[in-house]
Amino acid sequence: MQDKLTLMIPGPTPVPETVLQAMGRHPIGHRSADFQAIVHRTTEQLKWLHQTSSDVVVITGSGTAAMEAGIINVLSRGDTVLCGDNGKFGERWVKVAQAYGLDVQVIEADWGQPLDPEAFRAALEADTAKAIKAVILTHSETSTGVINDLETIARHVQAHGTALTIADCVTSLGACDVPMDAWGIDVIGSGSQKGYMMPPGLAFVAMSERAWEAAKSSDLPKFYLDLLKYRKSAQADSNPFTPAVNLYFALEAALGMMQAEGLEAIFARHARHRAAAQAGMTAMGLALYAAAGHGSPAITAVAPADIDAETLRKRVKERFDILLAGGQDHLKGKVFRIGHLGFVCDRDVLTAVAAIEATVQELGLHTGAPGAGVAACAAALAG
Incomplete structure (x- = not known):
């Protein structure tokens, strides 16, 4: 059926009607008082979301732009950094750091496994010369569905006394x-x-x-991603370059919805959806x-056995118009990924699990009792 596609991927995620309507307003001048008022309000909202009293700047760009900006604004040529790599995005930050000539020491874990905080502790404690200037890692590794222990790793970085914690929180924030300030995180993208x-x-x-x-002493090359420019402009409720004006309208609306729901409720909803998705998949084998x-x-x-995950994903899309994410790199065809972040409710998760279960049954791969996946998902949502 036309126009019924449901996104159950880790991005882009579904967008509320309220946000779409806000974005559809006629643009206004980005140097106008009206726009400056929006910048002021959203800056305060962003501090609330990040749980910080520090500045949060907005760039017209992607999450990768945020992380690259975070890296190149606080480091200098030849600096030593520790970089965690346990998936596609950890791997990306290694490449970004290397592209800027940094001395990159990699702490690895197999894809699907979390980074070991003890490996970071050992490396940082061994650095008696305080040569390590930053620890770069991904909090929620989108490619594998693993959450890393950012809190503990950030605590080890703080104990080092010199290094900064630079965190990719693209799918965790x-x-x-x-809590940025409470955990002592220095950069969040x-x-x-x-x-x-x-x-x-x-x-x-x-x-x-x-x-x-x-950032005041960083000598890595930058112009558009020079965050000191953004900070100076943000303190005047402005932007150093032409921003995506209509996306600011959407930002204010979306953050308003999040504030109305409340942080604890948002976190509880996402935890519930994780439990429901996991229970549903496990119950169907x-x-x-x-x-x-x-x-x-x-x-x-x-990671479904005995079938190409792309075949299952394609079938769910064809039959139910639900889009799941595929595996990346060597995981292509081996895993599919269910996104349950952002504007996702219990109905969305239950529907996705039901569609997957119907497809698994059709393909003859269901090893549990018929309907067990939906029942387990529903029980987790109720619990």
């Missing part, structure tokens, strides 16, 4: 608790098309005072890809 419930196009970088101080106890509240990766 707005899906689970990331995120993007609008995830937990923010918006279309792609805006990137957000939150920086601690330690990070802003480091499908294996979860992420290590037990380390599944992200934003996305569930599933």
Whole structure:
């Protein structure tokens, strides 16, 4: 049926009608008093979401732009960094750091496994010369559905005394608790098309005072992504370049909806959806890809046996007009991923699990009792 596509992928995520309507307003001048008022309000809302008193700047760009900006604004040529790599996006930050000539030391874990905080602790404690200037890692690894222990790793970085924590929170911010100030995180990057419930196009970088101080001496090349320019403009309720005006309208509407729901309720909803998706998959005999106890509240990766995951994903799309995400790189055909972040409700998760179960039954791969997946999902949602 035309115009019935349901997005159950980790981005772009579904967009509320309220946000779409806000975005459909006629543009206004980005140097006008009216727009400056919107910048002022959204800046305060962003601080609320990040649970920080520090500045949060907005870039017209993607989550990758936010992370690249975070890296290049606080580091200098030849700096040593520790980079966690346990999936596609951890791998990306290694490549970004190497592209800027940084001395990158990689702490790896197998895809599907979490990063080991003890490996970071050991490396940081061994650095008696304080050569390590930053630790870069992904909180919610979108490619595998793994959530890393950012809180503990950030605590080890703080104990080091010199290094900064730079965190990719693209699929965790707005899906689970990331109290920036309480955890002592120095840089957080995120993007609008995830937990923010918006279309792609805006990137957000939150920086601690330690990070802003480091930015003053950073000598890596930058112009459009020079965050000191953005900070100076933001303090005047403006932007150094032409921003995506209509996406600011959407941002204000989306953050207003999030404030109305409340942080604790948002986090509880995402935790409930993770539990429901995991219970449904397990009950129908499908294996979860992420290590037990380390599944992200934003996305569930599933590794079906005896079938190409792309075949299952394609069939769900054809029959039910529900779009699931595929595997990346060597996981293509081996896993599919259910996105349950942002503007997703219990009905969406239950519907997606039912569609997957009907498809698994049709393909003769269901190893549980008929309807067991839906029943387990419903029980988790009720619980």
